[in-house]
Amino acid sequence: MITRGKKLKKETERMKLGPEGIDRAAGFMEETLSLAGVERKDILRLRLAAEDLLMMWNSRLPEDTELVFRCGTRLGKPYLHLCARGSRIDPAQTEEESGWIYSELLARAGLSLEASYRDGENRLSVYPPKVNRFGALSQIFLAIALAVLAGAVCRTLPQGVRSGISSFVDPLFTAMMGILQTLAGPMVFLSVCRGIINIGDVGMLGKIGRTIVLRFLAAVYIITAVTALAVTWFFHPGSGTETKGANAVFGIYSMLLEIFPQNVVSPFLEGNSLQLIFMGACIGLVLLVLADRASFVTEFTKQANYVVQYMMEIFGRCIPLFVFISLFSLIITDVLDGIGGIVKGVLLCIAACVIWPLLYALAVSIKLRVPCPMLLRKLLPTYLIGLTTASSSAALSTNLETCEKRLGISQKVTSFGVPLGQVVFKTGGAIGFLLMALGLAENYDVAVTLPWAVTAVLITGILAVAAAPVPGGYLPCYTVLMTQLGIPEEAIALAIAGNVILDFFMTSCGLACLQSELVLVSNRLGLLDTEILKN
Numbered sequence: 207m208i209t210r211g212k213k214l215k216k217e218t219e220r221m222k223l224g225p226e227g228i229d230r231a232a233g234f235m236e237e238t239l240s241l242a243g244v245e246r247k248d249i250l251r252l253r254l255a256a257e258d259l260l261m262m263w264n265s266r267l268p269e270d271t272e273l274v275f276r277c278g279t280r281l282g283k284p285y286l287h288l289c290a291r292g293s294r295i296d297p298a299q300t301e302e303e304s305g306w307i308y309s310e311l312l313a314r315a316g317l318s319l320e321a322s323y324r325d326g327e328n329r330l331s332v333y334p335p336k337v338n339r340f341g342a343l344s345q346i347f348l349a350i351a352l353a354v355l356a357g358a359v360c361r362t363l364p365q366g367v368r369s370g371i372s373s374f375v376d377p378l379f380t381a382m383m384g385i386l387q388t389l390a391g392p393m394v395f396l397s398v399c400r401g402i403i404n405i406g407d408v409g410m411l412g413k414i415g416r417t418i419v420l421r422f423l424a425a426v427y428i429i430t431a432v433t434a435l436a437v438t439w440f441f442h443p444g445s446g447t448e449t450k451g452a453n454a455v456f457g458i459y460s461m462l463l464e465i466f467p468q469n470v471v472s473p474f475l476e477g478n479s480l481q482l483i484f485m486g487a488c489i490g491l492v493l494l495v496l497a498d499r500a501s502f503v504t505e506f507t508k509q510a511n512y513v514v515q516y517m518m519e520i521f522g523r524c525i526p527l528f529v530f531i532s533l534f535s536l537i538i539t540d541v542l543d544g545i546g547g548i549v550k551g552v553l554l555c556i557a558a559c560v561i562w563p564l565l566y567a568l569a570v571s572i573k574l575r576v577p578c579p580m581l582l583r584k585l586l587p588t589y590l591i592g593l594t595t596a597s598s599s600a601a602l603s604t605n606l607e608t609c610e611k612r613l614g615i616s617q618k619v620t621s622f623g624v625p626l627g628q629v630v631f632k633t634g635g636a637i638g639f640l641l642m643a644l645g646l647a648e649n650y651d652v653a654v655t656l657p658w659a660v661t662a663v664l665i666t667g668i669l670a671v672a673a674a675p676v677p678g679g680y681l682p683c684y685t686v687l688m689t690q691l692g693i694p695e696e697a698i699a700l701a702i703a704g705n706v707i708l709d710f711f712m713t714s715c716g717l718a719c720l721q722s723e724l725v726l727v728s729n730r731l732g733l734l735d736t737e738i739l740k741n
Contacts, residue, residue, distance in 0.1 A: 216278035223273040223290055228260040231288055234275045235332065242284055242334040251603070252332055256288065259321060259330055267292040267328075283516075288330040294323040346706050349526035350533060357537025368538050375535050382528050383685070383695055389518050390685045391474050391482050396511040397672040398486030403494055403504060418623050418727055422631045425723060427667045429562060430636045434663050437554050437641065441547065441648045483668050525702075532699030551645025552704050558637050559711035563589065563718035570722050574729060576740055584612045585718050592714035598628040601717055609721060614738030615728045623727070627720040634712030634719075635670035642704055643687055646697045658691060665690050 219234055221227040232253050239249045260273070267290060276287040320331045360368055465484045467473045473481035493504045567585060571578040588608050591601040606624050609615040615623075643662050647654050669683040684701045688694070728734035 217276070219275040221273050221275070223260075223264055223267060223271040224269075225264075227273045228257060228264065231260065231273055231275050232257050234277075235286060235288070238277050238286055239332065239334055244334045248603070256330055256332070260288065263290050263292075263295055263328060266295050284334045286332040286334065290328050291326055292328060295328050296323075345526040346529055346702070349530040350703055350706070353530045353533035353537065356530075357534050360534075360538045372535065372538060375531060375538075379531050379535050379696070382524070382531065383698070385521060386685050386698075387689075389514060389521065390683075392510075393514045393518060394669070394672050394683070394686055395474075395482045395486040396507060396514055398483050398668070399490040399493070399507055400511045403490050403507070417731060418619070418626065418724075419630070421723065421727055422627060423667075423671075425719075426631065426633055426636050426670065427663070429633050429719075430640055430663050430667050433558055433562075433637050434640060434659055437558070438644065438654065438659060440550060440554060441644045441654065483665075483672070529699065529702050532696065533703060536696060536699050547648030548642070548645040548700050548704055550648070551641040552707060555638050555641040555708050556711050558641065559634050559708075559715035562633060562637070563715055563722070566719045566722035570725050573726065574734075574736065574739065584608060585721055588721060589714045589718045592717040593710050596709040596713045598713055598717060601713075602628065605717060605721065609724055612738070613721060613725055614735030615724050616733035616735070619724060619728050619731070619733055623724050624720070627724065628717070630671050631720045631723065632670040632712075632716050634715030636666045637715065638705070638708045638712040639666035639669055639683065639687055642684075642701050642708070643691055643693065645704070646688070646693045646700060647691065649700070650694050650697060652692050662691060 219231075221230050235256060236249055236253050239252065240246070244252075263271075263273075271290050271292055274287075274289045276285075276289065278285060320333075322329050322331065360371060363371075465481060467481040467485060470485070473485060489507075493500050493507065563585070564582075567581050568578060570576060571581055585608070588601050588605045591604055592598065602625065605628070606620055609620045609624060610617060640662055643666065644654065646652075647658075652658075665687060669687060672683070684698050684705075685695065688697060688701070725734065725739065729736075
């Protein structure tokens with residue numbers, strides 16, 4: 207059909223909806239995804255989920271219904287559609303509800319499997335990732351190396367020449383920052399709103415869902431706060447006046463009051479991230495309560511979220527250029543003289559991302575009386591995948607298998623707890639954002655006061671959850687973080703350079719902590735097989 211790694215050709219296949227047609231369509235889907243470069247484990251999971259939904263269509267649509275398979279590429283993005291005309295079939299309102307919630311969470315964890323209804327047609331869509339011969343991580347490393355090399359050469363030139371180069375580069379950097387800031391507000395707002403709606407779907411599963419969600423959110427903030435208390439003393443506060451005593455309390459009180467916006471428009475115009483997050487949370491809760499009575503608004507929010515994330519994905523293709531321009535601009539303007547703060551932040555983040563999984567495993571070992579070395583051996587495979595790929599999606603299959611077969615966690619917990627945790631339980635991401643902020647604050651002489659630290663803990667936890675699962679999704683988070691904490695926008699180059707290194711440790715930290723947390727949750731709910739865990 208197509209050559210692996212090449213652009214998907216536009217093709218259409220028609221067949222009758224039925225057991226034979228479903229098997230044939232699933233075969234087309236498997237072949238297309240394989241040739242498009244999708245990993246084998248992901249293909250099998252996508253095929254099984256697609257077959258379940260197609261069987262649902264078969265039981266609810268007329269016998270002579272035609273099933274259409276389509277694939278191709280649109281604006282450089284591969285797509286695959288399975289379509290059948292007829293009355294609308296909503297997977298979320300069927301007896302297979304829990305399975306569809308699982309599919310939705312898998313999609314948020316990085317696997318794109320979506321069901322929709324448009325123009326009288328039920329549609330199941332899969333969007334395989336574009337295959338790049340030269341990976342995004344390699345491109346960023348190359349951009350950093352070229353920026354350092356070009357900056358070092360330019361520093362040997364006369365001051366007048368360097369000023370001329372800066373006058374050309376700086377406007378380009380400002381323009382690209384403007385695009386990021388334009389996308390940052392809507393992306394964070396919609397991510398928080400949609401995240402709450404999807405978490406609410408998990409809540410339909412009753413006590414298990416509520417317990418997991420609350421523990422996930424509480425643990426992220428506890429870990430972030432404890433980390434802040436433990437490492438803040440390593441950084442030198444800026445020259446600003448440090449807030450203490452009653453002034454600190456008043457500063458925190460004022461910060462909390464500023465969360466409430468005066469109107470709907472100003473948070474977007476001013477880029478006030480805390481107000482945008484508050485609005486997104488409120489609207490998400492309202493839509494969750496209204497459910498079907500506000501289905502149009504819920505669907506609009508979902509589609510708007512896709513639009514903004516796709517725009518961010520398109521901009522993500524320019525990330526290496528943005529990294530080169532921003533880092534090159536810093537080098538030729540002497541801003542990089544004395545970057546001890548960011549180096550300190552990177553080193554402390556690596557240490558924290560190693561220590562926290564060990565502490566979590568130790569807590570499980572003590573509470574459940576499991577030998578710690580044996581437990582660490584069970585956690586190691588998933589940790590190593592995260593450490594070597596910086597991708598939670600790549601570790602999803604191993605994560606599920608380890609939780610069920612090696613840790614003894616019930617499938618009732620893993621079926622949505624693992625994909626949900628990889629989206630929400632980003633302990634490593636919160637730690638990384640916090641320590642990058644502290645390091646940049648020292649570099650740019652920003653005063654680290656008590657209200658500043660409280661704001662940092664609050665916003666880093668939210669941003670870790672709200673970060674979009676698309677290439678470059680972390681970039682708007684850094685712009686939001688810096689705006690809220692008073693760090694100059696040009697510091698984003700240092701943040702990106704540091705993130706390239708830290709992404710591996712943040713991902714592996716989150717995955718290992720997630721597995722330990724699910725063991726504790728399962729034990730509390732009475733859904734843990736201790737014989738498997740201790741074997």
